[in-house]
Amino acid sequence: MIRRFLRRTLATLSLLVATLPIGAAATAAPALSLPRPTGPYAVGTTWLHLTDPTRADPWRPEVRRELMVSLWYPARPGTGPAAPYTTAAVSSRIVAAEGLPLPPDVLTTVATNARRDVPVRAPAGRGWPLVVLSPGFSLSRESLTGLAEDLAARGYVVAGVDHPYEARGVEFPDGRVAECLACELSGVLPRVVEGRAADVSFLLDRLTGDRPAWRGARYLDRHRIAVVGHSIGGASAAHLLTTDRRVDAAADLDGTLFVPVAAARPLLLVGADRPADASWVRDWPGLTGWKRWLAVAGSGHMSFTDRPVLGAQLGLDPGAIPADRQLLITREYVAAFLDVHLRRRDRALLDGPSPAFPEVTRTY
Template identity: 75%
Template structure:
């Protein structure tokens, strides 16, 4: 997995605050109390709803706990029929406490439960004749599914059904409905073969989720367009998205947000690579010729590894310098380019952002 090019102190502080720093920077004076935390509002026309699913694959042992079947926690974000309802929590107190504890810094254990989101929990889905295009989201290594909430809410507001996966034992904390909060076993086992194991497991997680969402007895019958499906991921989640595109025929496109491609992969389906501001990743150079269909490789000047998650926004609100790019703009860039990619390949809509450099976004260069 790629790591940030910026200093370890700033990265460690933001990990404890909300998981990891985006582009980096020095810690400013510690605030006397945790300020109000909030994500930027979604930009699409639809109000956003969300619900959580607990799914068990009884046919597959967990790769990290083989004595147990593989269990997944999934957040679904979707265009809602109403803007009323209870605000959705960002994450649970148990997961928040695990993230804070992992770094051992003096912060309220429930700090992440205070983040204000823009989705309403368990409200009705807005009807759509053919169902909504489906986007699977896979977070980075050691991160859990809430780390991509800002992107997920925005995509849902634009008319996508977004399924954010937690991959148990690969995140600081994943909480199940019975109150179990499981730790990151993979974090303690990282070695030469771990990345391949993680990617294989996440690809299987994505396929199982597609079985449950688009199969013969789907859990969301009538709301999913099974013919328009993409996967987007950050870090090793991005590598898993590209690998999934190569091996899972139900996926139509994949976007990798700054994730090293540990497993050599080729495909003739659409691929978007979005990278942080650093020398070119060797694995992207290696696999670029093997992407034989539509493809784009974008680099965001002034960005870091976590710039494509919620972390810059929340870190800035906690007093951490986000680096050369303002925090909200880092999330805006991710939202705009991922949405343009999905609009083009799931909806056949024009996406001029992907045709070349755009004056509104001078930070983004095309390789």
């Protein structure tokens, strides 16, 4: 199912780019940027490279499992260097994989709203809640930057995880690039879900353990943790409710549950505009805690990522919902879910139809 959605999206992008003047897209691209976050805090970001010495990589068993992580966080007011969206190596692989006549480094030109390696803002009371983001299959961590920046501006520390060999490209600090080995295999999606859950659990060890890998970890509240994912990242977020007791809540953004889920902790399911996912119907009775199933009319599989926003700036048709609004819907509903379950705030947005967002309906 994931590959079908990706093929459909890439075919649409290629068709639309073909309507541009010959040579125009290959030589220049419009200025690209992400919408400003809606929260009150300035946003900082930093990158981590982590190696799990206890686990072999599931796609390259001869090496230990490595992760690249972006952390977004509430930052102290002030100035600092603008944070890059991604690296030239990753950008070139995404452009090549999608077959678009764009400059290979086009994604390095995306203007973000975060400053790199600036100090973390100290929380007024308890530590900042932690949210882990896992991207879709073949996508990398930058694809959820628009959501991550917004959550950080609202007072969450956000850790976006790259899962090497499951994305078109993951670049390590020494210049090595992990290509998507899993993309060439069939029947591996349950294995991907389980491996990603192990990746996130290792990341939680390194952020909340006695010797954290990030100096800003002292500002974290280790007892308020959620995982949010897109596509197969959402499936792995849901799976973590059954494998890691530290995860208090999970949100699945249009991800088929390739591994069955039965859990008593909160789970939010947000689906694109299409018939109900059979795996969600299958597992719904076994979700015995707080649960919501929302559908977004006019949306597609990539609506929960940065792709519609950046695509629209390149002249591509975002579909039935304006691109910036697609991101706004994702930001508002994910933030409401996290506010309810990590901050114990009442957010009526999740309880029924909202005149502000008529596209969103509650399925169950």
